[in-house]
Amino acid sequence: MGLEGVASGVMIKEVLLKLDVETLCSLACVSRSLRFFVYQALSLFSTLNLSTFSPDAQTVAHILGRTRTNGGGLLKSLTINCLRLDDSCVPLFLSPHLHELNLLSCSLLSYHLLPSIRETCPNLRVLTLELVEQDSPKIFKCNLVRMLKGCLYLESFCLKIRGTGDASTLQSIEFFLPKTLKILKLQPLLEQDGIHVINQLQFDRTFSETADFGIISPLGPCIPLQCLSLGLDIISDDLIILITNSLPLLIELDLEDRPHQEPLLHNDLTNKGLQSLGSCHHLTSLSLIRSRRNHQVSFKRINDMGMFLLSEGCNGLESVRLCGFSKVTDAGFASILHSCQRLKKFEVRTALLLSDLAFHDLTGVPCSLVEVRLLSCSLLTCETVKKLACSSCLEVLDLYGCRSIADSCLRSISCLHRLTSLNLSGADVTDHGISILGQGSSPITHLCLRGCKRVTDEGLSLLLNSGTIGKSLSALDLGYMPGISDKAILTIAKVGVGITELSIRCCFYVTDSSMEVLAMKRRFQDGSKPLRRLDIYKCSGLSVNSIKSLKRPLFPGLHWLGIGHTRLTGKGNAILTEIFEERPWLTLCLDGCEMGCHDGWQFHIPEYRWS
Template identity: 60%
Template sequence: MLGKCRYLEDLSLKIKGTEVDSSAFQSIEFSLPRSIKFLKLKPVLENNAIHLANRLRVSKSPSSSGFVLQFLSLLLDVISDRLLVAISKSLPLLAELHLEDRPDKEPSDDRDLTNDGLHFLGSCHFLTDLSLIRSRQNYQGSFKRINDMGMFVLAQTCTDLESVKLSGFSKVSDAGFASLLQSCQRLKKFEVRNAFLMSDLAFHDLIQAPCTLAEVRLLYCGLVTSETVKKLAFSRSLEVLDLCGCKSVADSCLGSISCLQRLTTLNLTGADITDSGLSVIGQGNTPISYLCLRGCKRLTDKGISFLLCGGGAIAQTLSALDLGYIPGISDNGILTIATFGREITELCIRNCFHVTDLALRALATKRWSQDRSKQLCRVDIFNCVGLSADALKLLRKPLFHGLHWIGIGKTHLTSNEDTMITEIQKERPWLTLCFHGCEMECHDGWQFHSP
């Protein structure tokens, strides 16, 4: 197939399944057209990836007949120094490099990524986007052979980076991460996940130099507090702020967030915020379109009222709201959303046990109650045990006009007769009914459900 695509520039291949043969792409390099600029393979073995990189060795000039690969994304069994050596020597024209591994045990010294391996990335002089991820899916491990020295080397050799995504660097401290923020003057996107030694000190000097950051994601960095958020707020260009799992973030920084004029995405999953904190955001000028408050256990229905009825910008801009796993959310909060959340098209209330049929009916008739209200397109009610089996009728026409996806797993809606579900599917062939607890948008063909 590939041998006949002589001018193909973009290729993404993914083998579906949980247990797959990672050597399936072993001979793909023999068929790749030289026009390939974007290549994404999942999964692939480290040895085969090294062999592939060597076969794709490019000439120094983009106008030559050699490969001109500019984007490479691989899901591997392990990321090693040998792999980075092969990539940096063979693909000097790379602008974007995304590597993720999923080892099932601790890699040996000769098959792991170390400080020395990061040094070779300096040979990729066009590199602007770098992603290095050690997944915890198969093994709760990290890049234990990389410390601050490795980050110092990376910061000094790749100063043109505009996007950095790092996960699993458990031995890197504030000094290492701070070196990236200070040396990469063009940095716009900065994401760090599972950095157990990162604290507020990593961002201490952020206010002393012009900050170009537009997207910051600090996921499950337990030592990060509200002080970091206050410093990040000095970046007036900030559009995305993701603090998922940063449990020490509290109300004290929400005043700084409410002043960000460009912020459209805010994730406060698990944060220690209260209804009073939401009132600050509800009165601010921040044009947030996506807000995630999942697992913020101190929030109640009153906070939702403060958020949408505070007279601020968010009432006019909020289109996606996640209130999952909040015990204080009940019908009253959902009724507030149905009445005042005019722009909301995506709503997640999974594991909200006090939501009943009354709330779901209010959402189902949202379009008719307000002429200016937008239709709900995606709703997640997974494990909302307060809903009865009769609530399934609310998915029939003409209610929920415009609905494309709804997650109803572990609710009484799944206990109803199969005939009604069949009728709903016939009436709305475009509607995805998810029974398996997936997050929104699981109909892309790559989601595997248990029988």
């Protein structure tokens, strides 16, 4: 190879190193020359993210094998979706070189994975585990302790157990955490177990390798925790006051609870608990979420006074997320907006008393808001959106469930030059308003119009055929929109060149012709990207024949397809079996999950190679 060839090879490798794994694998199929350069690029990767799809064991072995050849072994960070991987795959992705390991959606991995991590990855700094609740909590506790004893350099530890949600798996566990720990995320926990964990964080617990639970020195310096996230059954004053007294260096606090019943008055969060947060002088991010389980619950002992005390004591907050504060009015929420001068992210959910008045004087204060989420706040109208539009920095605007949002504010939204994500789910917008949004200059990549019943095929055509949004859009949600039919889907296939995620769930007038045009989306226009994820849940207009659109070479690159409650779900279908064999990366969801199965992967059936 001459000097020119060497230079070209170096340039090609530099370009390939900037691409994601999916694109690299596609390029490797083009020619032998490109395959050679792809393999070389993979061997130089220090960070690998395999979370956007669910690889099987063969794919994982092939990709990770290439990172360890040609002088490789440089891989320091690995994130992987383990939905299809069992215990036999563990040796494939564990390595002593890893400093960061994120194992997501571990539906088939057992608790025996934990000691393997300790033995193979002693240098871990970051560890994230999403496991399924199993029938052996004693084995889990024993293996967790063994693992933590071997991970002496952990700076970040995130453990999520998905299952019944009764917190039995993490109950009464001794967390032997290293002094280096800065980030801790655990769920689900009972409140008393959360208190037990915080008490453990106050001490440096040196332990013996020969004893499973032996503690040599129970006293020592406090672990310098900076970020704490807990999923609980109840958030109480006792818990928050303990946190503020025990963790003086705390920067981020994220607490979410899901009470089984209405909390008792003596064991709930009150204004006193909020006031105690003022002693966390370094706190910049606060999230307090009370989610409904079987019935509507809220923090009934917190009112505007609690918000006044919080905003006065924590005026350095840059991110605030609140849900379940049913007794707080405009005055309480406005105090946060006015007192926290550096506020960049503001989220409020299900605030029954929040109205436009909370944002009335927003133009009179310095506004650096980057992300605003106001979910299911029924009293908000277009006036609030117009006030928020004064923030030229706004990148995310989520108005999910705000049903009084209408066309009159869409012109203000269309002028936001940095807006990349917009959620108008359930809004009272029409084709006219959507056309105004399309004529704007907002570089929106994620747009949700779910439940916008007055938007039709014509409105979608006006949206995508004018302005910049037709080129910038990558994810579009048109679920539960009766005005959407095959005509709109044809527009998306021809004009939405960058759209890779599409939800048309419960669009009853979508038929087989829509599947056909979406299957060939990449062929309509040069530079058009194929769909990666498609949700057709409850699209009753599709016949069983539409399953033929899933055969190769149609739908190139499709990784996830939601087909629950359609005629495509017959497990005995020979074509479906053939599709499974020729598309090992494709996940079919029959359970009605939202895009990517982030909300229900632990309940899926692995033996059919669908989720």
